[in-house]
Amino acid sequence: MDSCDVERLNELLEQDVELREKIKDQVTDLDKKTRNMVGVLNKIHSTSPESIPGLIDSVRPMLHSCQTTSAAMAALIPPSQFWRWKEMWTNSLRTAIFSAALVEFLATGKLISLPEVCQILGIKDEWKGRFALPVEDYLHGLISLVNELSRLAVNAVTLGNFEAPIQISIFVKDLFAGFSMLNLKNDTLRRRFDSLKYDLKKIEEVVYDVSLRKLAPPPQGGRQI
């Protein structure tokens, strides 16, 4: 092995190490932001329906602050190397996606779309190859959303909100129908998808309890199949 060859190779490897350090700093930053968001969003379990909009409004600026991180990442990562480094921020990004999806659900009762998440987190199409939002991560974020909603269904009833479980039930069933269409391999996504049925069951039980005692009006638009 040529010694000057080794030198050059080592130089290149050192550069990768430096890049990794820089990305790590950004991930730490993103982690801080997502932790704060999740902390605030945790209050939904103890907040009355009237105060929810105020709570959401306090999370929105935090979500938007992720845009600076996205831009910083896109600037750091060399062209076409997105997948090389992606593993570093996967978890943080999934939490951010989850937060965005939860906020959207609480605000509109709808499922946030992938392009909408990109827009909120400031991830631009032209960064493709450097920084992007893969479908897989979006789906992971949605499963976290279902996990959270099954808790919310229970706690909403405790707070006296008897309609929430029904709304959640319909939403989650739609989502489950979507997930059922995917051909998943034996990976983490598949395992987490498999656990969705327990969330579904939990929500069903709450809806059952509430309807049985006639605490909530029957869902509008007739029966959901």
Place this chain on the structure above:
Amino acid sequence: MGTHRESVVGAFEEFRQEIDEHHDRRERLIKISRDATNLSKKVIFLLHRTMIEESNNDSNPSLRVVRRGREKLREVQALYAQIRLEVQAERFWLYHRAVSPGLQEYIEALGFAHYLEHGTMVSYEQVQLSLSDENGIPYFTLPKEDYLLGLSDVTGELMRFAISGIAQKGGRARAREVCAFVRQCKAGKSVSLTIVCKDFERFTPYVKELSKKQAVTSQSLEKIEDAVYAIVVRGSEYDIPPDMLDDLIAQSISTFSSTTNAKSRLGQRDVRSGDDYDDEI
């Protein structure tokens, strides 16, 4: 709410398509990578085998042997040319784990052939160039990690090469050459490997792989060193030039082999030329 479900299902239909495409492509690449591994392994065996066969009747057989090896390696290169479009731009790193094992095996075969021909280690640029089209445009950018991991394996082949050839003409001098070379490689590589290890601390499988390979290199080196030691010690007992020693040994081997019955020799040859014996280190 019915419209909500429709929009959800519509979106997931697109996801399904994307996910299916991804899995299919990954499967294809894994298959091709496996083919590349197998072909490269065959090249390595071919090189070992022909080196042993040819060195009996020629003083400098490496060139002919290497030419045959390189021909075979062109088949592997053709495989990589074939996946070029599948791993374009950012997709290469998406499928890196599928492609990496075959790539390392290819580098090992190429590195071994290169050593036999030039007596040096193949450089990163040379490997990259071998994975480029006729205009010199790379099929993909070769990861430095794979290059280093592939080189680690070359030292194992060199060990086998040195030891199996030790009883042949010029084999002892060759063993000492290889010994010095591997020692140098190990030193150069261990610097790089510490960097890579540091770099990949998050990917535990990589670190394990790296330190394992480095340990194997040390082991190989030790084996060669032991063999060279034996040569020096025993050689010192006779005060004759190495060329004469070679002739002496060749003579005794030929008288020995003419007296052994042909049947057992035939059997031995068969084992040696079998392509699928296990890779033992």
